[in-house]
Amino acid sequence: MSPEEELQSNGSVASSTRNIVGVLKEHNYLGLSDCSSVGSSNLSGLADDDKATISLKATELTLGLPGSQSPARDTELNLLGPAKLDEKPFFPLLPSKDEMCSSSSHKNIASGNKRGFSDTMDKVPLYTEKNWMFPEAVVATQSVIKKEVAQNLPKGKLSTTNNSSSPPAAKAQIVGWPPVRSYRKNTLATTCKNSDEVDGKPGSGPLFVKVSMDGAPYLRKVDLRSYTNYGELSAALEKMFTTFTLGQCGTSGATGKDVRNETKLKDLLNGKDYVLTYEDKDGDWMLVGDFSWEIFIGVCKKLKIMKGCDAIGLGMFCFLLVMPLKSLV
Amino acid sequence: MDLRLPSKVLEHILSFVDSNEDRNSVSLVCKSWFETERRTRKRVIVRNCYAVTPEAVARRFPEMRSLTLKGKPHFADYNLVPDGWGGYAWPWIEAMAAKCPSLEELRLKRMVVTDECLEKIAASFKDFKVLVLTSCEGFSTDGLAAIAVACSNLRELELRECIVEDLGGDWLSYFPETLTSLVSLDFSCLDSEVKLSDLERLVSRSPNLKSLKLNRAVSLDALGSLLRLAPQLVELGTGSFSDKLDQEAVSKLSQAFSEMKELKSLSGLWDVLPEYIPLLYSVCPGLTSLNLSYATVQMPDLVELLTRCSNLQKLWVMDLIEDKGLQVVASSCKELRELRVFPSGAEGLNDTNVAMTEQGLVSVSEGCPNLESVLYFCVQFTNAAMVTIARNRPNLKCFRLCVMEPFAPDHKTQKPLDEGFKAIAERCKDLQRLSVSGLLTDKAFEYIGTHGKKLRMLSIAFAGDSDLMLHHLLSGCESLNKLEIRDCPFGDTALLENAAKLETMRSLWMSSCCVSFGACKLLSQKMPKLNVEVIDEHPLETRPDSSPVERIYIYRTLAGPRLDMPEFVWTIQKNPEIGVSHLAIK
Numbered sequence: 001m002s003p004e005e006e007l008q009s010n011g012s013v014a015s016s017t018r019n020i021v022g023v024l025k026e027h028n029y030l031g032l033s034d035c036s037s038v039g040s041s042n043l044s045g046l047a048d049d050d051k052a053t054i055s056l057k058a059t060e061l062t063l064g065l066p067g068s069q070s071p072a073r074d075t076e077l078n079l080l081g082p083a084k085l086d087e088k089p090f091f092p093l094l095p096s097k098d099e100m101c102s103s104s105s106h107k108n109i110a111s112g113n114k115r116g117f118s119d120t121m122d123k124v125p126l127y128t129e130k131n132w133m134f135p136e137a138v139v140a141t142q143s144v145i146k147k148e149v150a151q152n153l154p155k156g157k158l159s160t161t162n163n164s165s166s167p168p169a170a171k172a173q174i175v176g177w178p179p180v181r182s183y184r185k186n187t188l189a190t191t192c193k194n195s196d197e198v199d200g201k202p203g204s205g206p207l208f209v210k211v212s213m214d215g216a217p218y219l220r221k222v223d224l225r226s227y228t229n230y231g232e233l234s235a236a237l238e239k240m241f242t243t244f245t246l247g248q249c250g251t252s253g254a255t256g257k258d259v260r261n262e263t264k265l266k267d268l269l270n271g272k273d274y275v276l277t278y279e280d281k282d283g284d285w286m287l288v289g290d291f292s293w294e295i296f297i298g299v300c301k302k303l304k305i306m307k308g309c310d311a312i313g314l315g316m317f318c319f320l321l322v323m324p325l326k327s328l329v
Numbered sequence: 330m331d332l333r334l335p336s337k338v339l340e341h342i343l344s345f346v347d348s349n350e351d352r353n354s355v356s357l358v359c360k361s362w363f364e365t366e367r368r369t370r371k372r373v374i375v376r377n378c379y380a381v382t383p384e385a386v387a388r389r390f391p392e393m394r395s396l397t398l399k400g401k402p403h404f405a406d407y408n409l410v411p412d413g414w415g416g417y418a419w420p421w422i423e424a425m426a427a428k429c430p431s432l433e434e435l436r437l438k439r440m441v442v443t444d445e446c447l448e449k450i451a452a453s454f455k456d457f458k459v460l461v462l463t464s465c466e467g468f469s470t471d472g473l474a475a476i477a478v479a480c481s482n483l484r485e486l487e488l489r490e491c492i493v494e495d496l497g498g499d500w501l502s503y504f505p506e507t508l509t510s511l512v513s514l515d516f517s518c519l520d521s522e523v524k525l526s527d528l529e530r531l532v533s534r535s536p537n538l539k540s541l542k543l544n545r546a547v548s549l550d551a552l553g554s555l556l557r558l559a560p561q562l563v564e565l566g567t568g569s570f571s572d573k574l575d576q577e578a579v580s581k582l583s584q585a586f587s588e589m590k591e592l593k594s595l596s597g598l599w600d601v602l603p604e605y606i607p608l609l610y611s612v613c614p615g616l617t618s619l620n621l622s623y624a625t626v627q628m629p630d631l632v633e634l635l636t637r638c639s640n641l642q643k644l645w646v647m648d649l650i651e652d653k654g655l656q657v658v659a660s661s662c663k664e665l666r667e668l669r670v671f672p673s674g675a676e677g678l679n680d681t682n683v684a685m686t687e688q689g690l691v692s693v694s695e696g697c698p699n700l701e702s703v704l705y706f707c708v709q710f711t712n713a714a715m716v717t718i719a720r721n722r723p724n725l726k727c728f729r730l731c732v733m734e735p736f737a738p739d740h741k742t743q744k745p746l747d748e749g750f751k752a753i754a755e756r757c758k759d760l761q762r763l764s765v766s767g768l769l770t771d772k773a774f775e776y777i778g779t780h781g782k783k784l785r786m787l788s789i790a791f792a793g794d795s796d797l798m799l800h801h802l803l804s805g806c807e808s809l810n811k812l813e814i815r816d817c818p819f820g821d822t823a824l825l826e827n828a829a830k831l832e833t834m835r836s837l838w839m840s841s842c843c844v845s846f847g848a849c850k851l852l853s854q855k856m857p858k859l860n861v862e863v864i865d866e867h868p869l870e871t872r873p874d875s876s877p878v879e880r881i882y883i884y885r886t887l888a889g890p891r892l893d894m895p896e897f898v899w900t901i902q903k904n905p906e907i908g909v910s911h912l913a914i915k
Binding site: 177178179184187220223 | 490622706
């Protein structure tokens with residue numbers, strides 16, 4: 001069922017929702033009822049040139065940040081500070097376009113990033129001003145930082161950040177821009193390099209071996225190189241084959257491991273019912289665990305999870321059959 | 330007189346009501362209609378998997394046969410959502426397995442699907458028929474094997490642009506010999522080679538096969554034999570189109586193509602060599618859909634192909650087509666409805682084709698009267714072009730313009746692109762989806778707010794000047810359902826002022842904007858029916874209220890706070906004791 005339905009079935013269909021919106025608009029979400037009328041009247045007066053008389057300061061957006069205050073923004077640190085709320089209408093009106101054009105870009109850094117055309121001309125992008133405002137966020141957002149910015153900005157802090165992330169010549173990359181799906185990017189990248197592709201992978205590539213299990217309807221494959229010891233391999237196999245031993249699927253990453261299931265499977269795998277065996281280069285079936293991990297991945301061709309009773313014939317010592325795989329690490 | 334319809338009669342009537350939108354309306358009429366409707370609904374669509382719990386859905390629609398789910402927000406496609414955010418399919422599959430074992434169809438988009446999920450599907454739904462995964466991840470080819478081996482009535486298995494851990498091509502071999510019901514198979518996003526003989530056998534025993542989309546590893550030679558086995562295909566995605574074939578093989582392939590009388594959709598064509606383009610000529614007149622967006626075909630060859638596609642309705646192509654190529658489209662493809670032009674440059678802007686400008690789109694808007702959906706990546710644009718496009722095509726429903734250079738103004742006048750988008754919003758009265766880009770001031774958003782009354786989805790990047798921008802949109806766009814914004818300079822005020830609007834929308838995404846942590850807390854407090862998620866990979870040690878947040882994702886929900894949030898996602902429920910201190914009500 002869609003959220004729309006529930007919303008509607010609660011008695012408010014789309015039109016009445018809009019009414020609610022209208023009604024709610026009269027209530028100030030910051031609880032300042034005396035400002036609410038200002039808010040609603042401003043709604044209608046948006047385009048009104050009279051509003052331009054509201055001072056620029058009153059229209060400034062401010063978000064005080066640790067260490068990012070400019071002299072121009074001394075008092076207006078917190079947008080939601082009580083003092084501020086009284087003077088400010090709830091949607092700051094821009095001064096007229098002309099005003100905007102003539103105002104210097106850099107002074108406006110504090111004023112909610114209003115840009116004049118001079119900004120555009122200088123190719124000082126909005127986001128770099130923002131970077132200045134939110135130094136911590138620079139790392140996270142990884143917005144583009146163009147070369148020209150460094151000399152324009154007053155803050156030493158930003159130039160440091162700039163220098164660390166902008167390449168000397170070409171434009172830097174922005175995360176997720178242009179908005180092309182990674183799938184498409186990767187595919188095209190492969191297209192370009194197609195002629196250079198080598199089929200055989202060097203030793204550092206993945207090493208897939210088939211893993212079969214008695215009673216399972218199909219094989220799995222594991223990349224031995226993605227593990228560094230027997231413990232990891234064992235854990236991965238446990239996860240993979242839980243389905244068959246317990247007759248139900250394992251959990252997804254969403255709710256984390258089901259501890260009860262894990263223990264059960266461990267018991268099953270670790271000597272009670274099943275053992276892990278492998279076929280080596282000579283075609284012999286051996287019990288996993290004799291050799292060091294490095295040697296093992298060199299010789300292992302196939303893996304098989306056998307029932308304990310079947311593995312006895314492999315001639316290993318009895319105590320190996322009951323030893324938990326994980327302890328072989 | 331009792332005017333109530335007997336429920337059997339009502340059921341019968343409702344069996345003719347197919348659209349979910351209509352069914353939603355039906356369910357509002359009265360309790361008995363609600364009951365009858367819910368018991369008879371077969372196809373359920375949940376567009377935000379966290380808006381409602383799987384159990385609630387299963388309880389309400391016990392006769393569900395088809396479930397469609399969407400997980401991550403759209404911007405996840407562009408790596409703006411960190412890994413591990415959520416969107417897990419498991420809870421849904423588990424719930425459906427328990428309550429709706431007759432489920433036959435599952436369509437998931439942008440969700441995390443694990444091998445366990447696929448195994449669960451295979452084990453739980455006896456009559457499972459359709460699995461379509463779009464932009465999903467988290468599973469391997471082993472999971473596909475599970476589906477293949479167990480679903481004996483499988484009709485559709487489609488993997489669209491998924492990220493799959495590819496452990497080899499064996500999975501295909503697990504389709505049993507008894508499986509003859511296959512209608513659609515799409516494994517185009519996989520890397521490994523599948524065994525050709527298995528594929529051929531599968532195709533030959535599937536008389537109902539209508540759609541086959543191969544992966545790149547399927548050679549051109551193999552394609553020939555497959556086409557001969559399935560000339561009835563309506564949709565074909567080729568594999569690699571680049572092997573060197575001898576003359577005989579080429580003519581055989583040409584023959585195979587000409588036998589395909591039903592073919593309507595063609596895609597794939599990876600690495601296509603120009604000399605093989607003529608092989609496609611025979612199918613061109615029948616094509617309604619052509620996806621060349623992975624084919625690095627240059628303009629002259631493209632032109633040859635497109636002049637023959639007189640019935641084309643959907644064209645996806647790279648900017649290699651250039652303005653000239655688009656002119657040909659404008660004159661040859663009169664039935665065109667949807668055009669998508671993708672950038673060919675792999676990284677950054679420097680590689681982008683400069684022979685494609687705004688003129689290309691203008692030509693198509695002039696020549697193609699049915700054009701209603703546009704996605705256009707271009708280095709720069711002009712207001713005049715957009716005004717012309719709007720004038721030519723007031724029937725546009727979807728206009729997504731990506732001017733790839735952030736803040737690029739009109740390259741002729743150096744002005745912001747406000748006027749252009751104004752024209753689009755004003756003239757295209759049925760516009761439902763809009764993506765804006767380039768240099769834009771708050772004015773642009775005033776226009777969009779004023780005119781975009783049918784606008785449902787809006788995507789914005791690197792635009793606007795202040796809070797006004799957001800305010801215009803939230804207060805003006807009545808039908809607004811999804812809003813996604815990145816790197817724009819508005820902040821708390823507009824968000825808080827228009828908080829009520831958020832409950833009428835499916836979701837709002839904002840990243841790298843100027844929203845403070847305090848505002849998020851306040852919003853969460855005031856709007857309990859919304860999940861306000863602050864997604865911060867690098868949070869400050871102590872989060873002062875004034876600190877900006879990296880990303881917010883706000884969505885309405887009946888399910889309350891979700892239980893699978895990773896560390897980097899904060900909601901107020903995580904720290905309920907952090908009150909609204911000095912921000913509070915005066």
